[in-house]
Amino acid sequence: MNSYQHVPRHLLAIDCIIFGFDGEDLKGLFVKRKIEPQKDNWSLMGGFIAETESVDAAAERVLFELTGLTDVYMEQLHCYGELDRDTHSRVISIAYFALIQIASYKDEVLKEHNASWISLKELPELIFDHSQMVEDAKERLKQKVANHPIGFELLPDKFTLRQLQTLYEAIYEIPLDKRNFTRKIFSLDIIRNTGKKEKTTSRKGSFYFVFEEEKYKQLEKDGLKFI
Amino acid sequence: MNSYQHVPRHLLAIDCIIFGFDGEDLKGLFVKRKIEPQKDNWSLMGGFIAETESVDAAAERVLFELTGLTDVYMEQLHCYGELDRDTHSRVISIAYFALIQIASYKDEVLKEHNASWISLKELPELIFDHSQMVEDAKERLKQKVANHPIGFELLPDKFTLRQLQTLYEAIYEIPLDKRNFTRKIFSLDIIRNTGKKEKTTSRKGSFYFVFEEEKYKQLEKDGLKFI
Protein backbone atom coordinates (compact mmCIF):
# COMPACT_ATOMS: atom_id res chain seq x y z
CA MET A 1 0.00 0.00 0.00
CA ASN A 2 1.24 3.41 -0.94
CA SER A 3 -0.41 5.88 1.40
CA TYR A 4 1.28 8.85 -0.27
CA GLN A 5 -0.47 8.44 -3.61
CA HIS A 6 -2.24 11.40 -5.12
CA VAL A 7 -0.30 13.83 -2.95
CA PRO A 8 0.75 17.01 -4.78
CA ARG A 9 4.43 17.63 -5.38
CA HIS A 10 6.21 20.95 -5.23
CA LEU A 11 9.15 22.79 -6.67
CA LEU A 12 11.62 23.26 -3.86
CA ALA A 13 14.43 25.76 -4.04
CA ILE A 14 17.37 26.83 -1.94
CA ASP A 15 18.34 30.47 -1.54
CA CYS A 16 21.57 31.39 0.10
CA ILE A 17 22.42 34.56 2.00
CA ILE A 18 26.21 34.73 1.97
CA PHE A 19 27.72 37.15 4.45
CA GLY A 20 31.22 38.53 4.23
CA PHE A 21 33.21 41.24 6.01
CA ASP A 22 35.81 43.42 4.32
CA GLY A 23 37.22 45.01 7.46
CA GLU A 24 34.71 47.83 7.34
CA ASP A 25 31.24 46.79 6.21
CA LEU A 26 29.11 43.71 6.43
CA LYS A 27 28.50 42.56 2.87
CA GLY A 28 26.42 40.05 1.02
CA LEU A 29 27.21 38.09 -2.11
CA PHE A 30 24.57 38.59 -4.77
CA VAL A 31 24.20 37.48 -8.37
CA LYS A 32 22.61 38.90 -11.46
CA ARG A 33 20.03 36.29 -12.28
CA LYS A 34 20.66 34.42 -15.50
CA ILE A 35 17.24 32.89 -16.08
CA GLU A 36 13.71 34.10 -16.50
CA PRO A 37 11.73 35.37 -14.79
CA GLN A 38 13.48 38.54 -13.62
CA LYS A 39 16.57 37.86 -15.71
CA ASP A 40 19.42 40.33 -14.96
CA ASN A 41 17.98 41.52 -11.67
CA TRP A 42 19.86 41.16 -8.41
CA SER A 43 19.14 37.95 -6.57
CA LEU A 44 20.41 35.62 -3.95
CA MET A 45 22.31 32.60 -5.16
CA GLY A 46 19.87 29.75 -5.44
CA GLY A 47 19.05 26.43 -7.01
CA PHE A 48 16.57 23.63 -6.93
CA ILE A 49 16.74 20.69 -4.59
CA ALA A 50 17.52 17.45 -6.42
CA GLU A 51 15.81 14.14 -5.80
CA THR A 52 18.88 12.50 -4.39
CA GLU A 53 20.23 15.06 -1.98
CA SER A 54 19.16 16.19 1.46
CA VAL A 55 18.05 19.77 1.91
CA ASP A 56 21.23 20.62 3.83
CA ALA A 57 23.31 19.00 1.09
CA ALA A 58 21.49 21.04 -1.52
CA ALA A 59 22.32 24.22 0.36
CA GLU A 60 25.96 23.21 0.55
CA ARG A 61 25.98 22.44 -3.15
CA VAL A 62 24.47 25.81 -4.04
CA LEU A 63 27.08 27.55 -1.92
CA PHE A 64 29.85 25.48 -3.46
CA GLU A 65 28.69 26.25 -6.98
CA LEU A 66 29.00 29.96 -6.34
CA THR A 67 32.04 30.05 -4.08
CA GLY A 68 33.94 26.82 -4.55
CA LEU A 69 34.03 26.60 -0.77
CA THR A 70 33.18 23.70 1.52
CA ASP A 71 33.24 23.40 5.31
CA VAL A 72 31.64 26.77 5.67
CA TYR A 73 29.52 27.91 8.59
CA MET A 74 25.97 27.55 7.35
CA GLU A 75 22.61 27.56 9.02
CA GLN A 76 19.07 27.10 7.87
CA LEU A 77 17.17 30.34 8.15
CA HIS A 78 13.54 29.82 7.22
CA CYS A 79 11.24 28.25 4.70
CA TYR A 80 9.44 30.79 2.54
CA GLY A 81 6.20 29.41 1.20
CA GLU A 82 3.80 32.11 0.07
CA LEU A 83 1.82 31.10 -2.99
CA ASP A 84 2.93 33.94 -5.22
CA ARG A 85 6.44 34.56 -3.94
CA ASP A 86 7.93 33.46 -7.26
CA THR A 87 6.15 35.34 -10.02
CA HIS A 88 6.64 32.56 -12.51
CA SER A 89 5.20 29.55 -10.81
CA ARG A 90 4.79 28.14 -7.38
CA VAL A 91 8.17 27.58 -5.78
CA ILE A 92 8.79 27.05 -2.10
CA SER A 93 12.21 28.16 -0.98
CA ILE A 94 14.35 27.21 1.96
CA ALA A 95 16.79 29.97 2.80
CA TYR A 96 20.18 29.38 4.38
CA PHE A 97 22.79 31.85 5.47
CA ALA A 98 26.51 31.31 5.32
CA LEU A 99 29.48 33.14 6.82
CA ILE A 100 32.63 33.22 4.74
CA GLN A 101 35.91 35.05 4.68
CA ILE A 102 35.86 37.43 1.74
CA ALA A 103 39.55 36.84 1.21
CA SER A 104 38.96 33.12 0.64
CA TYR A 105 36.70 33.98 -2.25
CA LYS A 106 38.23 33.75 -5.69
CA ASP A 107 37.75 36.69 -7.98
CA GLU A 108 37.52 34.69 -11.18
CA VAL A 109 34.44 32.96 -9.79
CA LEU A 110 32.78 36.33 -9.28
CA LYS A 111 32.73 37.11 -13.00
CA GLU A 112 31.70 33.63 -13.96
CA HIS A 113 28.48 34.00 -11.99
CA ASN A 114 27.83 37.71 -12.43
CA ALA A 115 28.33 37.94 -8.70
CA SER A 116 29.25 40.92 -6.51
CA TRP A 117 29.86 41.72 -2.91
CA ILE A 118 27.42 44.45 -1.95
CA SER A 119 27.38 46.34 1.34
CA LEU A 120 24.22 45.58 3.24
CA LYS A 121 23.90 49.29 3.94
CA GLU A 122 23.31 50.02 0.27
CA LEU A 123 21.39 46.99 -0.81
CA PRO A 124 19.65 47.22 -4.20
CA GLU A 125 16.19 45.85 -4.77
CA LEU A 126 16.23 42.07 -5.00
CA ILE A 127 13.85 39.77 -6.85
CA PHE A 128 10.85 38.06 -5.26
CA ASP A 129 11.05 37.97 -1.46
CA HIS A 130 14.84 37.94 -1.36
CA SER A 131 15.05 41.34 0.34
CA GLN A 132 12.92 39.96 3.12
CA MET A 133 15.21 36.94 3.36
CA VAL A 134 18.23 39.21 3.75
CA GLU A 135 16.49 41.22 6.46
CA ASP A 136 15.57 38.04 8.30
CA ALA A 137 19.12 36.73 7.96
CA LYS A 138 20.59 39.97 9.34
CA GLU A 139 18.26 39.74 12.28
CA ARG A 140 19.10 36.08 12.88
CA LEU A 141 22.80 36.83 12.65
CA LYS A 142 22.43 39.51 15.31
CA GLN A 143 20.66 37.11 17.60
CA LYS A 144 23.11 34.33 16.99
CA VAL A 145 26.23 36.41 17.40
CA ALA A 146 24.95 37.62 20.77
CA ASN A 147 25.07 34.01 22.00
CA HIS A 148 27.66 32.24 19.90
CA PRO A 149 31.14 33.15 18.78
CA ILE A 150 30.33 32.65 15.10
CA GLY A 151 31.27 36.20 14.16
CA PHE A 152 34.83 34.93 13.94
CA GLU A 153 33.89 32.91 10.85
CA LEU A 154 33.87 36.16 8.91
CA LEU A 155 37.41 37.20 9.79
CA PRO A 156 40.73 36.15 8.32
CA ASP A 157 42.92 33.84 10.42
CA LYS A 158 44.86 36.77 11.84
CA PHE A 159 42.99 39.90 12.80
CA THR A 160 43.36 42.92 15.03
CA LEU A 161 41.14 43.87 17.93
CA ARG A 162 39.97 46.87 15.92
CA GLN A 163 38.85 44.64 13.02
CA LEU A 164 37.00 42.40 15.43
CA GLN A 165 35.25 45.33 17.03
CA THR A 166 34.34 46.85 13.67
CA LEU A 167 32.80 43.53 12.68
CA TYR A 168 30.62 43.42 15.77
CA GLU A 169 29.63 47.02 15.22
CA ALA A 170 28.67 46.21 11.64
CA ILE A 171 26.56 43.24 12.71
CA TYR A 172 24.82 44.98 15.60
CA GLU A 173 24.64 48.26 13.74
CA ILE A 174 25.63 50.16 16.87
CA PRO A 175 28.96 51.63 18.01
CA LEU A 176 30.71 49.84 20.86
CA ASP A 177 33.05 51.19 23.51
CA LYS A 178 36.64 50.23 22.71
CA ARG A 179 37.71 49.52 26.29
CA ASN A 180 34.58 47.63 27.26
CA PHE A 181 34.76 45.61 24.07
CA THR A 182 38.38 44.65 24.62
CA ARG A 183 37.70 43.61 28.19
CA LYS A 184 34.69 41.55 27.17
CA ILE A 185 36.55 39.68 24.43
CA PHE A 186 39.54 38.97 26.67
CA SER A 187 37.21 37.69 29.40
CA LEU A 188 35.93 35.07 26.95
CA ASP A 189 39.47 33.79 26.70
CA ILE A 190 38.95 32.96 23.05
CA ILE A 191 41.74 34.82 21.26
CA ARG A 192 45.51 34.73 21.58
CA ASN A 193 47.97 37.53 20.84
CA THR A 194 50.42 36.38 18.18
CA GLY A 195 52.92 39.06 19.23
CA LYS A 196 53.11 40.18 15.61
CA LYS A 197 51.95 43.57 14.50
CA GLU A 198 49.95 44.87 11.61
CA LYS A 199 51.60 48.10 10.49
CA THR A 200 49.59 49.44 7.55
CA THR A 201 46.78 51.24 9.34
CA SER A 202 48.76 53.01 12.03
CA ARG A 203 52.26 54.14 12.98
CA LYS A 204 52.16 52.30 16.24
CA GLY A 205 50.85 49.11 14.72
CA SER A 206 48.30 46.79 16.26
CA PHE A 207 48.70 43.21 17.37
CA TYR A 208 47.41 40.33 15.31
CA PHE A 209 45.27 37.86 17.20
CA VAL A 210 44.20 34.31 16.38
CA PHE A 211 41.40 32.13 17.76
CA GLU A 212 41.85 29.50 20.36
CA GLU A 213 40.13 26.63 18.54
CA GLU A 214 39.30 24.56 21.62
CA LYS A 215 37.77 27.39 23.58
CA TYR A 216 35.93 28.49 20.47
CA LYS A 217 34.27 25.12 20.01
CA GLN A 218 33.39 24.99 23.67
CA LEU A 219 31.66 28.37 23.48
CA GLU A 220 29.93 27.48 20.26
CA LYS A 221 28.38 24.51 22.01
CA ASP A 222 27.64 26.07 25.41
CA GLY A 223 26.67 29.49 24.22
CA LEU A 224 27.79 32.76 25.74
CA LYS A 225 26.35 36.16 26.50
CA PHE A 226 27.97 38.79 24.42
CA ILE A 227 25.44 41.58 24.38
CA MET B 1 9.84 30.23 -21.95
CA ASN B 2 9.53 28.06 -18.89
CA SER B 3 12.88 28.02 -17.14
CA TYR B 4 11.62 25.67 -14.44
CA GLN B 5 11.07 22.72 -16.77
CA HIS B 6 12.62 19.38 -15.89
CA VAL B 7 13.03 20.40 -12.25
CA PRO B 8 12.24 17.61 -9.79
CA ARG B 9 9.24 17.97 -7.52
CA HIS B 10 8.98 16.88 -3.92
CA LEU B 11 6.47 15.70 -1.38
CA LEU B 12 6.18 18.43 1.20
CA ALA B 13 4.67 17.84 4.59
CA ILE B 14 3.81 19.85 7.68
CA ASP B 15 4.41 18.51 11.17
CA CYS B 16 3.03 20.33 14.15
CA ILE B 17 4.38 20.39 17.68
CA ILE B 18 1.46 21.48 19.82
CA PHE B 19 2.36 22.61 23.31
CA GLY B 20 -0.06 22.82 26.19
CA PHE B 21 0.20 23.40 29.92
CA ASP B 22 -2.06 21.72 32.47
CA GLY B 23 -0.99 23.79 35.47
CA GLU B 24 1.80 21.39 36.32
CA ASP B 25 3.59 19.96 33.29
CA LEU B 26 4.40 21.10 29.81
CA LYS B 27 2.62 18.73 27.46
CA GLY B 28 2.48 17.94 23.80
CA LEU B 29 -0.44 16.82 21.69
CA PHE B 30 0.37 13.62 19.83
CA VAL B 31 -1.60 11.28 17.61
CA LYS B 32 -1.56 7.59 16.90
CA ARG B 33 -0.81 7.52 13.22
CA LYS B 34 -3.61 6.21 11.05
CA ILE B 35 -1.72 5.48 7.86
CA GLU B 36 1.22 3.37 6.81
CA PRO B 37 4.11 3.39 7.29
CA GLN B 38 4.34 3.19 11.08
CA LYS B 39 0.58 2.90 11.52
CA ASP B 40 -0.48 3.07 15.21
CA ASN B 41 2.77 4.56 16.41
CA TRP B 42 2.94 7.91 18.16
CA SER B 43 3.47 10.81 15.87
CA LEU B 44 3.14 14.54 15.56
CA MET B 45 0.05 15.79 13.82
CA GLY B 46 0.91 16.32 10.19
CA GLY B 47 -0.32 16.62 6.66
CA PHE B 48 0.77 17.38 3.15
CA ILE B 49 0.95 20.84 1.69
CA ALA B 50 -1.65 21.38 -1.00
CA GLU B 51 -1.04 23.11 -4.31
CA THR B 52 -3.21 26.07 -3.50
CA GLU B 53 -2.17 27.01 0.00
CA SER B 54 0.86 28.77 1.40
CA VAL B 55 3.11 26.85 3.75
CA ASP B 56 1.91 28.90 6.72
CA ALA B 57 -1.68 28.29 5.68
CA ALA B 58 -1.01 24.56 5.47
CA ALA B 59 0.34 24.61 9.01
CA GLU B 60 -2.73 26.46 10.23
CA ARG B 61 -4.96 23.97 8.44
CA VAL B 62 -3.20 20.99 10.00
CA LEU B 63 -3.55 22.56 13.43
CA PHE B 64 -7.20 23.33 12.79
CA GLU B 65 -7.93 19.79 11.66
CA LEU B 66 -6.66 18.42 14.93
CA THR B 67 -7.81 21.09 17.35
CA GLY B 68 -10.58 23.05 15.69
CA LEU B 69 -8.69 26.16 16.76
CA THR B 70 -7.73 29.23 14.77
CA ASP B 71 -5.85 32.39 15.78
CA VAL B 72 -3.34 30.35 17.68
CA TYR B 73 0.25 31.36 18.36
CA MET B 74 2.24 29.44 15.79
CA GLU B 75 5.77 29.70 14.54
CA GLN B 76 7.79 27.92 11.92
CA LEU B 77 10.45 25.80 13.54
CA HIS B 78 12.64 24.21 10.90
CA CYS B 79 12.61 22.35 7.63
CA TYR B 80 13.67 18.72 7.98
CA GLY B 81 15.07 17.39 4.76
CA GLU B 82 17.21 14.29 5.24
CA LEU B 83 16.82 11.81 2.39
CA ASP B 84 15.65 8.90 4.50
CA ARG B 85 13.79 10.68 7.27
CA ASP B 86 10.52 9.15 6.14
CA THR B 87 11.02 5.41 5.79
CA HIS B 88 8.43 5.08 3.07
CA SER B 89 9.51 7.58 0.50
CA ARG B 90 11.20 10.90 0.27
CA VAL B 91 9.23 13.53 2.14
CA ILE B 92 10.54 16.90 3.24
CA SER B 93 8.79 18.25 6.28
CA ILE B 94 8.38 21.74 7.62
CA ALA B 95 7.78 21.70 11.34
CA TYR B 96 5.78 24.32 13.20
CA PHE B 97 5.10 24.67 16.85
CA ALA B 98 1.92 26.03 18.38
CA LEU B 99 0.99 27.16 21.87
CA ILE B 100 -2.56 26.50 22.94
CA GLN B 101 -4.60 26.52 26.10
CA ILE B 102 -5.37 22.93 27.00
CA ALA B 103 -8.74 24.00 28.34
CA SER B 104 -9.74 25.34 24.93
CA TYR B 105 -9.23 21.91 23.46
CA LYS B 106 -12.36 19.84 23.00
CA ASP B 107 -12.27 16.31 24.33
CA GLU B 108 -14.44 14.80 21.59
CA VAL B 109 -11.80 15.85 19.06
CA LEU B 110 -9.16 13.90 20.99
CA LYS B 111 -10.87 10.56 20.38
CA GLU B 112 -11.67 11.34 16.80
CA HIS B 113 -7.98 11.67 16.01
CA ASN B 114 -6.54 9.14 18.44
CA ALA B 115 -4.86 12.09 20.07
CA SER B 116 -3.49 12.49 23.59
CA TRP B 117 -1.78 15.10 25.69
CA ILE B 118 1.49 13.61 26.85
CA SER B 119 3.86 15.16 29.34
CA LEU B 120 7.14 16.05 27.66
CA LYS B 121 8.92 14.51 30.62
CA GLU B 122 7.64 11.06 29.70
CA LEU B 123 7.62 11.24 25.97
CA PRO B 124 7.26 7.89 24.15
CA GLU B 125 9.23 7.08 21.05
CA LEU B 126 7.90 8.93 18.03
CA ILE B 127 8.06 7.97 14.38
CA PHE B 128 10.73 9.17 11.97
CA ASP B 129 12.57 12.25 13.21
CA HIS B 130 9.63 13.54 15.22
CA SER B 131 11.45 13.13 18.54
CA GLN B 132 14.16 15.39 17.20
CA MET B 133 11.54 17.90 16.14
CA VAL B 134 10.09 17.95 19.65
CA GLU B 135 13.54 18.45 21.16
CA ASP B 136 14.23 21.29 18.76
CA ALA B 137 10.85 22.85 19.51
CA LYS B 138 11.45 22.67 23.27
CA GLU B 139 14.78 24.37 22.78
CA ARG B 140 13.28 27.04 20.56
CA LEU B 141 10.49 27.63 23.05
CA LYS B 142 13.06 28.18 25.80
CA GLN B 143 14.90 30.70 23.69
CA LYS B 144 11.77 32.48 22.62
CA VAL B 145 10.20 32.67 26.06
CA ALA B 146 13.39 34.28 27.36
CA ASN B 147 12.82 37.20 25.01
CA HIS B 148 9.12 37.32 24.32
CA PRO B 149 6.06 37.07 26.55
CA ILE B 150 4.57 34.20 24.56
CA GLY B 151 4.45 31.88 27.55
CA PHE B 152 1.14 33.49 28.37
CA GLU B 153 -0.39 31.85 25.30
CA LEU B 154 -0.39 28.58 27.22
CA LEU B 155 -2.36 29.86 30.20
CA PRO B 156 -6.08 30.33 30.69
CA ASP B 157 -7.39 33.91 30.72
CA LYS B 158 -7.22 34.08 34.50
CA PHE B 159 -4.25 32.58 36.26
CA THR B 160 -2.41 32.81 39.53
CA LEU B 161 1.20 33.85 39.99
CA ARG B 162 1.98 30.31 41.08
CA GLN B 163 0.60 28.87 37.82
CA LEU B 164 2.63 31.36 35.83
CA GLN B 165 5.78 30.48 37.72
CA THR B 166 5.17 26.76 37.35
CA LEU B 167 4.80 27.26 33.62
CA TYR B 168 8.12 29.04 33.33
CA GLU B 169 9.74 26.37 35.46
CA ALA B 170 8.32 23.70 33.18
CA ILE B 171 9.61 25.46 30.07
CA TYR B 172 13.06 26.23 31.41
CA GLU B 173 13.26 22.94 33.30
CA ILE B 174 14.75 24.69 36.32
CA PRO B 175 13.20 25.87 39.59
CA LEU B 176 12.80 29.61 40.03
CA ASP B 177 12.82 31.71 43.17
CA LYS B 178 9.29 32.76 44.09
CA ARG B 179 10.15 36.28 45.23
CA ASN B 180 12.50 37.06 42.38
CA PHE B 181 10.01 35.69 39.88
CA THR B 182 7.18 37.81 41.26
CA ARG B 183 9.33 40.93 41.21
CA LYS B 184 10.44 40.27 37.65
CA ILE B 185 6.93 39.73 36.33
CA PHE B 186 5.58 42.82 38.07
CA SER B 187 8.44 44.90 36.70
CA LEU B 188 7.32 43.97 33.18
CA ASP B 189 3.99 45.60 34.00
CA ILE B 190 2.20 43.03 31.92
CA ILE B 191 -0.36 41.52 34.28
CA ARG B 192 -3.14 43.00 36.31
CA ASN B 193 -4.58 41.74 39.57
CA THR B 194 -8.31 41.05 39.15
CA GLY B 195 -8.84 41.23 42.90
CA LYS B 196 -10.60 37.87 42.74
CA LYS B 197 -9.20 34.80 44.41
CA GLU B 198 -8.78 31.21 43.45
CA LYS B 199 -9.66 29.13 46.50
CA THR B 200 -9.27 25.48 45.58
CA THR B 201 -5.54 24.98 46.08
CA SER B 202 -5.05 26.83 49.36
CA ARG B 203 -6.90 28.08 52.40
CA LYS B 204 -5.73 31.62 51.93
CA GLY B 205 -6.54 31.70 48.25
CA SER B 206 -4.43 33.33 45.57
CA PHE B 207 -5.25 36.23 43.31
CA TYR B 208 -6.25 35.72 39.73
CA PHE B 209 -4.33 37.84 37.26
CA VAL B 210 -5.03 38.75 33.64
CA PHE B 211 -2.78 40.10 30.90
CA GLU B 212 -2.60 43.70 29.91
CA GLU B 213 -3.15 43.25 26.17
CA GLU B 214 -1.51 46.50 25.08
CA LYS B 215 1.65 46.02 27.11
CA TYR B 216 1.78 42.42 26.00
CA LYS B 217 1.74 43.34 22.31
CA GLN B 218 4.36 45.97 22.92
CA LEU B 219 6.68 43.47 24.56
CA GLU B 220 6.00 40.87 21.91
CA LYS B 221 7.21 43.35 19.32
CA ASP B 222 10.10 44.92 21.22
CA GLY B 223 11.32 41.85 23.00
CA LEU B 224 12.30 41.66 26.64
CA LYS B 225 14.89 40.02 28.78
CA PHE B 226 13.36 37.47 31.05
CA ILE B 227 16.23 35.18 31.82
Add this chain to the structure above:
DNA sequence: ACAAAAGTGTTGTCTGTACACCCATGC
Protein backbone atom coordinates in the same frame (compact mmCIF):
# COMPACT_ATOMS: atom_id res chain seq x y z
C1' DA C 1 57.58 67.59 16.84
C1' DC C 2 53.44 66.05 15.47
C1' DA C 3 49.78 63.29 13.63
C1' DA C 4 47.24 59.07 13.93
C1' DA C 5 45.69 55.03 15.72
C1' DA C 6 46.57 51.68 19.76
C1' DG C 7 46.15 50.50 24.16
C1' DT C 8 44.76 50.71 28.94
C1' DG C 9 41.59 51.48 34.64
C1' DT C 10 38.31 53.29 37.63
C1' DT C 11 33.89 54.30 39.32
C1' DG C 12 28.92 54.38 39.79
C1' DT C 13 24.75 52.10 38.57
C1' DC C 14 22.02 48.44 37.66
C1' DT C 15 20.65 43.65 37.65
C1' DG C 16 20.53 39.22 39.44
C1' DT C 17 20.50 36.16 43.24
C1' DA C 18 20.22 34.26 47.67
C1' DC C 19 17.58 33.88 51.55
C1' DA C 20 13.19 33.44 55.85
C1' DC C 21 9.22 34.96 57.95
C1' DC C 22 4.35 36.44 58.55
C1' DC C 23 -0.49 36.12 56.60
C1' DA C 24 -5.08 34.47 55.75
C1' DT C 25 -8.10 30.88 55.94
C1' DG C 26 -10.63 26.19 56.18
C1' DC C 27 -10.78 22.56 58.75
Add this chain to the structure above:
DNA sequence: GCATGGGTGTACAGACAACACTTTTGT
Protein backbone atom coordinates in the same frame (compact mmCIF):
# COMPACT_ATOMS: atom_id res chain seq x y z
C1' DG D 1 -5.17 26.21 66.89
C1' DC D 2 -2.90 24.36 63.31
C1' DA D 3 -1.73 23.10 58.75
C1' DT D 4 -1.35 24.84 54.09
C1' DG D 5 0.03 27.50 50.44
C1' DG D 6 0.35 32.86 49.49
C1' DG D 7 2.69 36.82 49.70
C1' DT D 8 6.52 40.03 50.72
C1' DG D 9 12.01 42.89 51.55
C1' DT D 10 16.92 43.20 52.03
C1' DA D 11 21.72 42.72 51.27
C1' DC D 12 25.55 41.21 48.62
C1' DA D 13 27.97 40.34 44.28
C1' DG D 14 28.78 40.58 39.55
C1' DA D 15 27.95 42.81 35.12
C1' DC D 16 27.55 46.79 32.46
C1' DA D 17 28.27 51.54 31.00
C1' DA D 18 30.49 55.82 30.95
C1' DC D 19 34.50 58.16 30.59
C1' DA D 20 40.21 60.39 28.88
C1' DC D 21 44.84 60.04 28.76
C1' DT D 22 49.39 57.95 27.46
C1' DT D 23 52.09 55.21 24.04
C1' DT D 24 54.31 54.25 19.78
C1' DT D 25 56.36 55.37 15.64
C1' DG D 26 56.57 57.06 10.60
C1' DT D 27 56.93 61.17 8.47
